[in-house]
Structure formats: C-alpha cells, structure tokens
Amino acid sequence: MLKKKLKALLRSRSARFTRDLLAVGSTHADGNACNSVSWWNGDGRPVHYRCGTSDVGLVYDILFKPGRRAEYWLPAEVSPRVVFDIGANIGVTARYLAQRFPHAEIHGFEPIPANVEVLRANAEGAPIHVHPYGLRPVPLLHPTGRGTGWIALGAPNPLPAPKRSAPRYAPRATCSLRLTACNRT
Numbered sequence: 001m002l003k004k005k006l007k008a009l010l011r012s013r014s015a016r017f018t019r020d021l022l023a024v025g026s027t028h029a030d031g032n033a034c035n036s037v038s039w040w041n042g043d044g045r046p047v048h049y050r051c052g053t054s055d056v057g058l059v060y061d062i063l064f065k066p067g068r069r070a071e072y073w074l075p076a077e078v079s080p081r082v083v084f085d086i087g088a089n090i091g092v093t094a095r096y097l098a099q100r101f102p103h104a105e106i107h108g109f110e111p112i113p114a115n116v117e118v119l120r121a122n123a124e125g126a127p128i129h130v131h132p133y134g135l136r137p138v139p140l141l142h143p144t145g146r147g148t149g150w151i152a153l154g155a156p157n158p159l160p161a162p163k164r165s166a167p168r169y170a171p172r173a174t175c176s177l178r179l180t181a182c183n184r185t
Contacts, residue, residue, distance in 0.1 A: 011064040013040055020049070021056045034118070039063050042099045048121045049090060055118070058092045072096060080104050086135050089115050091122035098126045109135050111177050134177070152176050 001022075008018040017037040036046035042063060049055035061071040072093065081104055085094045088108030098106045106127060110116050111134035123130050152175070 008060060008064075011066070012037055012060065014038070017056070017059075020051050021060055024052060024054070024056050039095070039099075043095070043126065045125055047092065047095060048118050049092075050118065055090050055092075058089065062092045062096050074100065083107065084109065084135075088119055088130075091119040091128065091130075094119075094128045095122055095126055098128055102127075105129070107131060109133065112175055114175070 005018060005022060008021050009015065012018060012021075014037045016035060020035055033051040034048055035051055036048045037059065039045060039047050047059055047063060049059050058071075065071065067073065078101075080101055083094075083097050083101065083104050083106050085091075085097065085106065085108045088094050088110040091108055091110075094106050094108040097104065104127075107129045108119055108123065109131045110119050111132070113132070116130065116132045120130055122128075
C-alpha cells in the first residue's frame, strides 16, 4: 500500500488526489463530491473527477502513468485528424488525446447526464466537442433500425469489499436514456 501511495503522490503531485485514489471503494469515499487535480505533465489545467468512483482511477491510469505504463500508449507516428471518443465518460481520454494530438478534432460522445456534466468541465478550454448522446452500431429498437425507445443504465455504487468473493459494486441508481435510431444513408 505504501508503494502505491508513494507512486500516486509522486506522479500526481497531489496529496488530495492520492487520498481520493486510495479511498475508492471504501466507506470513506463520497461519490457525490467532486475534486480536481492539476494535470501538471499535460496541459497544466485541472482535471475534474468524482470522489469514490472509477473516475479517480481513470485519471491516474490515463494521465499520470508514464510512457508505456499509461492506459493509452500510442507511437509517435500516429497523427489522426479526427478522433471519436465514444463513451467519453468524464472526458479523461479526450483530454489526453487533445494534448497528444493538438491538431486533431476531438469529439466526445457520452449519453449519461451526470458524466456529461463532468465531461463538459474537463473539455472547457480544450479543443473537444462534447456530444451529449451515445452512438451504437447495432439497431436496438427493431430490425429496420428506426424509431424511438428507452434504455435504463445502472450506475455503480462503490462499496467496501472485505471479502474477495463479495461483489465490489452494487447498483446505486439507474438513468433512463431516450433512444432514437437514425436512418442509414
């Protein structure tokens, strides 16, 4: 635990972020509280996250792990003009890609309103276009792929996991999203 704490502190340069990272899944974590950490080795701006959620781990794995240890390592030859981050969550990957590819047009798609709120905060000041809806290649509504409908998505609730056999997360809330199929052209 000390090794992980030390790595997190050295990489993030933030005692608060380190505390939040180590508290994920504990009874002390507050999934409703938002914090931010400066992305000192990236664009220098704050990255917003929700305490006690997987947000904290995403920020650490994507933005603070170095080189090939990072969640996304891309060779220098890669130079896209347009990037679609489908399922952008809170925008951590979009921020990384905007920093990594400064001339690319970045589009973040996220249908869950609570995530979109944090995504918008993280996209502020970055060349990221936020689209508050999801994309899916498979028709959900009926075989023609036309029409509207609803889908309920569950949000995980971090719980302490004292036993290895116990589930780490239990559903906290559901979010109903309206589905609208577009005609293919």
